[in-house]
Amino acid sequence: MTTQTTPQKPSGAPAAPDTGLIGIPPHLARALATGGGLLTVLSTFLAWTWTTAFPGNLTVYGYPGGLQVLVLVGGALTALLGLASYGVGGLRRLTPAGADPAVKFAALGTFATTWYTVLAISYQLGGLVNLEPGGWVAAATTLLTLLGALALPYRKPEPDPVDPDSTSWERTRHRLAHAGQTVRAAYAEILIIVGIMALALTVFTYGIGTEYDELFVGFLLTAGLGFAALHRAGLIAHASQITARHQNITICGAFVAAALFPFTQTDDQYATIGVYILIFATVALGLNIVVGLAGLLDLGYVAFLGVGAYAASLVSGSPSSPLDLHLPFWATVLVGAAASLVFGVLIGAPTLRLRGDYLAIVTLGFGEIFRITVNNLDGTSGPDVTNGSNGISSIPNLKIFGWDLGAEHTVAGFTIGRFANYFFLMLLITAVVVLVFRRSGDSRIGRAWVAIREDETAALAMGINGFRVKLIAFAVGASLAGLAGTVQAHVTYTVTPEQYLFAGTIPPNSAFLLAAVVLGGMGTIGGPLIGAALLFLIPNKLQFLGDYQLFAFGLALILLMRFRPEGLIPNRRRQLEFHEEADAPAVLGKTGA
Amino acid sequence: MTALLEVEDLRVAYGKIEAVKGISFTVDAGQVVTLIGTNGAGKTTTLRTLSGLLKPVGGHIRFDGKSLRRVPAHHIVSLGLAHSPEGRHIFPRMTIEDNLRLGAFLRNDRPGIEKDIQRAYDLFPILGERRKQAAGTLSGGEQQMLAMGRALMSQPKLLMLDEPSMGLSPIMMQKIMATIAELKAQGTTILLVEQNAQAALSLADRGHVMEIGRIVLSGTGQELLHDESVRKAYLGED
Numbered sequence A: 001m002t003t004q005t006t007p008q009k010p011s012g013a014p015a016a017p018d019t020g021l022i023g024i025p026p027h028l029a030r031a032l033a034t035g036g037g038l039l040t041v042l043s044t045f046l047a048w049t050w051t052t053a054f055p056g057n058l059t060v061y062g063y064p065g066g067l068q069v070l071v072l073v074g075g076a077l078t079a080l081l082g083l084a085s086y087g088v089g090g091l092r093r094l095t096p097a098g099a100d101p102a103v104k105f106a107a108l109g110t111f112a113t114t115w116y117t118v119l120a121i122s123y124q125l126g127g128l129v130n131l132e133p134g135g136w137v138a139a140a141t142t143l144l145t146l147l148g149a150l151a152l153p154y155r156k157p158e159p160d161p162v163d164p165d166s167t168s169w170e171r172t173r174h175r176l177a178h179a180g181q182t183v184r185a186a187y188a189e190i191l192i193i194v195g196i197m198a199l200a201l202t203v204f205t206y207g208i209g210t211e212y213d214e215l216f217v218g219f220l221l222t223a224g225l226g227f228a229a230l231h232r233a234g235l236i237a238h239a240s241q242i243t244a245r246h247q248n249i250t251i252c253g254a255f256v257a258a259a260l261f262p263f264t265q266t267d268d269q270y271a272t273i274g275v276y277i278l279i280f281a282t283v284a285l286g287l288n289i290v291v292g293l294a295g296l297l298d299l300g301y302v303a304f305l306g307v308g309a310y311a312a313s314l315v316s317g318s319p320s321s322p323l324d325l326h327l328p329f330w331a332t333v334l335v336g337a338a339a340s341l342v343f344g345v346l347i348g349a350p351t352l353r354l355r356g357d358y359l360a361i362v363t364l365g366f367g368e369i370f371r372i373t374v375n376n377l378d379g380t381s382g383p384d385v386t387n388g389s390n391g392i393s394s395i396p397n398l399k400i401f402g403w404d405l406g407a408e409h410t411v412a413g414f415t416i417g418r419f420a421n422y423f424f425l426m427l428l429i430t431a432v433v434v435l436v437f438r439r440s441g442d443s444r445i446g447r448a449w450v451a452i453r454e455d456e457t458a459a460l461a462m463g464i465n466g467f468r469v470k471l472i473a474f475a476v477g478a479s480l481a482g483l484a485g486t487v488q489a490h491v492t493y494t495v496t497p498e499q500y501l502f503a504g505t506i507p508p509n510s511a512f513l514l515a516a517v518v519l520g521g522m523g524t525i526g527g528p529l530i531g532a533a534l535l536f537l538i539p540n541k542l543q544f545l546g547d548y549q550l551f552a553f554g555l556a557l558i559l560l561m562r563f564r565p566e567g568l569i570p571n572r573r574r575q576l577e578f579h580e581e582a583d584a585p586a587v588l589g590k591t592g593a
Numbered sequence B: 001m002t003a004l005l006e007v008e009d010l011r012v013a014y015g016k017i018e019a020v021k022g023i024s025f026t027v028d029a030g031q032v033v034t035l036i037g038t039n040g041a042g043k044t045t046t047l048r049t050l051s052g053l054l055k056p057v058g059g060h061i062r063f064d065g066k067s068l069r070r071v072p073a074h075h076i077v078s079l080g081l082a083h084s085p086e087g088r089h090i091f092p093r094m095t096i097e098d099n100l101r102l103g104a105f106l107r108n109d110r111p112g113i114e115k116d117i118q119r120a121y122d123l124f125p126i127l128g129e130r131r132k133q134a135a136g137t138l139s140g141g142e143q144q145m146l147a148m149g150r151a152l153m154s155q156p157k158l159l160m161l162d163e164p165s166m167g168l169s170p171i172m173m174q175k176i177m178a179t180i181a182e183l184k185a186q187g188t189t190i191l192l193v194e195q196n197a198q199a200a201l202s203l204a205d206r207g208h209v210m211e212i213g214r215i216v217l218s219g220t221g222q223e224l225l226h227d228e229s230v231r232k233a234y235l236g237e238d
Helices: A026-043 A067-085 A100-125 A133-151 A168-177 A179-209 A213-232 A235-245 A247-264 A269-293 A302-314 A329-351 A357-376 A418-441 A444-454 A456-461 A466-491 A510-520 A526-541 A543-563 A572-578 A580-591 B043-050 B073-079 B096-103 B110-123 B125-129 B140-152 B170-185 B197-203 B221-226 B228-234
Strands: A409-411 A414-416 B005-014 B017-027 B032-037 B058-063 B081-084 B158-162 B189-194 B206-211 B214-220
Touching: A026 A067, A026 A100, A026 A133, A067 A100, A067 A133, A067 A213, A100 A133, A100 A213, A179 A213, A179 A235, A179 A247, A179 A269, A179 A526, A213 A235, A213 A526, A235 A247, A247 A269, A247 A414, A247 A418, A269 A302, A269 A418, A269 A444, A269 A466, A269 A510, A269 A526, A302 A329, A302 A357, A302 A466, A302 A510, A329 A357, A329 A466, A414 A418, A418 A444, A418 A466, A444 A456, A444 A466, A444 B096, A456 A466, A456 B073, A510 A526, A510 A543, A526 A543, B005 B043, B017 B032, B017 B043, B017 B058, B017 B206, B017 B214, B032 B043, B032 B197, B032 B221, B043 B058, B043 B081, B043 B158, B043 B189, B073 B081, B081 B140, B096 B110, B096 B140, B110 B125, B110 B140, B125 B140, B140 B158, B140 B170, B170 B189, B170 B197, B189 B197, B197 B221, B197 B228, B206 B221, B206 B228, B214 B221, B221 B228
Parallel strands: B032 B189, B032 B206, B081 B158, B158 B189
Antiparallel strands: A409 A414, B005 B017, B005 B058, B206 B214
């Protein structure tokens, strides 16, 4: 780790700094990009096609619909960033890391969405004749905008003034210097957090509510490249700094935003997706303790979800359960979590003495053993406990304090259906898991986990009992998954062995759980939640992928690991690991080494 | 006075290859004892065995009156035997402060820990300046300081330093050696393994010269420093 000798050179900077990829003079390019963005916005108010056969009704003059809305958002973002690149007062604050790279991504996003729409119209309706003039206008405008944006100077952004790697000592000094403004600034920042949460809720609600494949593809294009644009503008770094400073408020805000989600829905259709995402995300967060903090590769984690679900269903009063028991909810939760805890310790105690690959193999085996055993406990191959491959069915709905989660309720004029009820319950479980994750991550045991992950020998020399610390991580992770399993059993009515595979097309399974953690960002809270949401939504929404789903998923993972190995939401420690050359000199430069 | 550490006929093997072939020495409280010798002499193996990372095949280790036989590594630290391993082994992606806190992992006295962290910063001011910085961004010498500071955080009765000068610039090496001298003046008991015989022997109360798993020569630091064969073999004189 002696990277301090690496000279700080502007790696990858193109030879000619004042022109971009295309040889248009910069002032013309800037005008083209900005004006193009505005024109794109206007073009979405035109009709793009003549028939409503293409979903989303793109035939109306004066009112954008379906994919046009996404193009509108993209065009507006491009124009806004373009104006910011002119240095328009107030807008400059939008782009702390320089506007030009951001404009490129915004223009690319708008272009991609528009051309995707236009091509989809022509393809589905059988020819370019189906395009109305508006479609041609939009296609041409976005192409010109993109050309303009690409011609912008390809400047490497200046070192970020709000460098996420700046030591908190420097941040403290900065804060002390502005002590007078602190109170006002804090309110402003909290307002910003509220804004971020509102935006996130809007984007998420829009994404989950997309009704047809094309709209979801457009949504992914716009949201993905728009996010990249904001990232390039430095806004994401800025936002993550603000949220890091007010972590408690951010977490509370996120939960409030999530709790508002069912109220944005008119029926239970998307609350269903919501509750499945939450189950998946919560289990992923539990796995993040094991993988992200303690560094133990667990390939059979879904089995703990299964243990929890089966334990809960056995005591749920289901007619197909051999036990004639109907415990109240709190007891069910305890049984589920405790059963998973016991299995976690039973599996962990002999295997955690192994390191690295061996542990992965053993956990992979355990995951399969669980599934096969449950399959065989059907009364013919073994004792009748789990009803074999038919599973335990007709699990009754939960009743908590007289609140029947299976029934519809009306709260303040909003109808809260069955899945919305479970959504709230699951949100509570998620909150518990987030709390456990945070408290343990910041504590003595959390430091020990990270120490074991980083250097087991040194950790032993510190007096850390490696085995015990790892076993605790394993047991905590297992019981959190069991907790989620108890709710899952009730949400799905039925638990069957086939819900707990190593890999399959329907999450959660062990492979997808691990992917959610890695994709989202190991060792973070937000990462697995976002990773799980994406991994659930994409296969769910893109049904047309069909058999190619896993292929597309693999491709996406490879691309992500190539370009952003630290995950969507990077942990600061991890970022250092993957971008050593890039980051270390900046830090050292600042401290004057 | 009984010795703080007694090593008697210690033998350690990697598989069939015996790396330490029956060595005996003692460390008294307040002393600095050094093991010197070339690569492969068994110095690091000896330290790793003392701290429980390796299991001996024979011999006795008594520390503070207790036998260390079958005591696991994480427990040995709590007895007061701290090991600053060769190659530093800091946690590169944790902050300097978290590294130090991990050194105090087995302690529960919060005020005492805070005081000792401050003491480490007083001993190595550069660490205090960069307390929130990832340890991997430190230079080699600074990482060595951190490794020593971290080992001291467990309030050890005996501090074992394995090649603290390895890979350091001459200036940095002088600093590290000066710090060891300072620790000695404060009364810390140190078992020092070094290849830099000159520096180690001028600090040490006692020294032992190791060659392929055996102690071939013992004496006070000054005696060894002036010994003909040591000067020839380790100090590069003809």
